[in-house]
Amino acid sequence: MARKLFGTDGIRGRANAGKLDAATAMKVGQAAGKLFLRGAHKHRVVIGKDTRLSGYMMENALTAGFTSVGMDVILTGPLPTPAVALLTREMRADIGVMISASHNKFADNGIKLFGPDGYKLSDADEEAIEAEMARDQELAQGDHIGRARRIDDARGRYIHAVKQSVPDDIRLDGLKIVVDCAHGAAYNVAPTAIWELGAEVIAMGVSPNGTNINDGVGSTDLAAIKARVVAEGAHIGIALDGDADRLIVIDEKGREVDGDQIMALIGTAMAQSGQLRGGGVVATVMSNLGLERHLAAQGLDLVRTKVGDRYVLEEMRRGGYNVGGEQSGHMILTDHATTGDGTIAALQVLCALVRAGKPASEVLHLFDRVPQLLRNVRYEAGDPLEIASVRQAIADGAADLGSGGRLVIRKSGTEPLIRVMAEGDDEALVTRVVDDICRAVEAAI
Template identity: 45%
Template sequence: MSRKYFGTDGVRGEVGQFPITPDFVLKLGHAAGRVLVDHDKDHRPTVLVGKDTRISGYMLEAALQAGFTAAGVNVLLTGPLPTPGIAYLTRALRLEAGVVISASHNPYQDNGIKFFAEGGKKLDDSLELEIEAMLEQPMTTNSSAELGRARRISGAAERYIEFCKSTFPGERDLKQLKLVVDCANGATYHIAPKVFHELGAELVVIGGEPNGYNINDKVGATYPKTLQVAVLEHHADYGISLDGDGDRLIMVDKHGKVYDGDQLIYVIAKARAARGELKGGVVGTVMTNMAMELALNKLGVAFGRAKVGDRYVLEMLHAKGWQVGGEASGHILCLDKHTTGDGIISSLQVLASLAELGISLEQACSDWTPFPQTMINVRHNGCDWKAASAEALAAAEAALAGVGRVVLRPSGTEPVVRVMVEASDRTLSEKWAREIAATIERVA
């Protein structure tokens, strides 16, 4: 059954436009609260609610709080805290659920609501469907004796800081490194600098002055140019760039070169494989660069591809019993360290891996160069684009066997087919992308 409101990572949209309105978020909190109560009738559930630094967070926090308490659920409010911090505290405090008010890497005009289940894990599809079904029911308020309570808690940031530090090897420190940390004017602004400083690094902080409107504004993991400039200006060893809610990571070396999630995942896997502690293999997505897969294979490391979206990477990791995976966008999962993607923790795993290998980030990634990728979006009129592209697709796959691959993905929001071809040679990727796109265009 398809979901009506939930996307791949919660409910998201432009503030003031449905569904990111106070009235809907009130109902969403109430519906989620009713589902929690239905699943645990023996005692009153408690939910942890955190947010990033968007101005709309105050409004949506109040709406969520009202919805949960009306349904008889207790609410603990943390204020600004990274998404992975809410996941950690949901598990550490043994709570029934955690909620984050954030639109991740999007501009401040957007916001969203994402949920964590008990144990700090992603919400199952079945629970999302239950919440959506409850949204269709009339909203009712409990009697005064059965209302939930809400209160702000102290010490949440400090607990999460200590947790992040605990994932770094106890026998190592960062005293020899000068780091530039870009907090994207987001939820890590009061977390990440303390983590790296307390581990000994010399620190320069950018994107650390949120005002409600500047989250992800020319800073953060989706805009590494600002970090590149700062690393070169301050002669730093590395730059660490997080996104608005702290679950993505992009890094920059001392030369200003940018390293995406694929490359950082490779470094973590390489170090673990070298010490014989890589459990199973690595999970990427259908968009993970083929050159990375081939490089991992040379190390004797298995590789699996999930659908695009960190929730699908997580599902495959659990299914295979593996620990390391992620996406080029910077969502990186190390399941022996945390239940979800965490930009700060991922950066610590990269830095620890480099120290263990005794080489630089540039040297660690020198085993492979990303294959050129050509992407063409083709609009269609509802035609059978799969049949239309079948012959060209077969020809492309035969020609690219061992040196490239093709991915055709329909957009989930518009009548568009995304044609992606990657190959060891750019002329090959461009040639076959154009040919496949042309066959769809002729029918459309």
């Protein structure tokens, strides 16, 4: 059965409209609860959320769904996605739920699901939930309806956990760090964790009002933090997204350091200390050729997957790797977390900065990027990639790039977009290939 609700990162869409209204959320709770009512123990689910206004509605609807089939609910309030994964495992819950649309603006929302081990559910589990949603649910008898309660120490538990990823001999004293939390889920925990390790923290994006998440701040809108780092004379900037599972770094000169450079830094450092497992790093088809060449020069492999941090993690688990991520900033360090964690990744970057004793601009730019261009074309319906003229444009572009370049064309798993990416040593050729394919898609739709 093909998934209709679930994309590359759970369910995502316009809140209170289309496929993501309260009724759908309640059905997800009922179906997921039903499937995870396994064993004779008392069943429970951990539900966290980011700071979107619609989070209240989604939280209540999911709670109604889970409790109606007999599962107890633990509510954490605003908390990063990796914190929900952590608490699901620590509290021996049967399932975890994060209510978030990640880097999208406030009008969207989403549902991410974790199993009892703290890992995101597989495609097969998500398909089973969709199938279960189509059935009439057998509801719990009156005395078996679940209970719901809020816990007050969730943030403290998570702060303690992320600090455990930092070696005892590392302190952040003397570092001035700008931390941008995108008015999102980490608005309290990330600045606090970094401050507790000794840094001077300049926090921004920490005043959520329900509608300002990812609005002019965060890892997908970097102008503000770049300016702030330079204006404050900070040593480094840390930019998280709405649910804090991704990270982009800004050096002291206001320059962006993306996920590829962060993976190069962490992977290389762990290889040198003998901590890297699997002989390389796992990334997606979107990662730059420069990363691949840099790792190869160190005797390390770059293993590529399709786009989506869940697919990166699946390959990491299959091949025994402990470092992986995406160019967009998802960093998965399985020695410390079961999913992408922007705060933990930030702390590893800060550790490298302390050990090097050099400016971020010297430490964090390990390779030169091969010219790469990504453009998006929005479409409303159908499948533009199946149209003959588009297929021909793609074939022509691949031939022009030849063996020295790469072309990746895909539909977004979270938005109605065709993503067109090309890279190669000839920047002018890369630009022309992307332009030609985008024009062909636009003409076709």
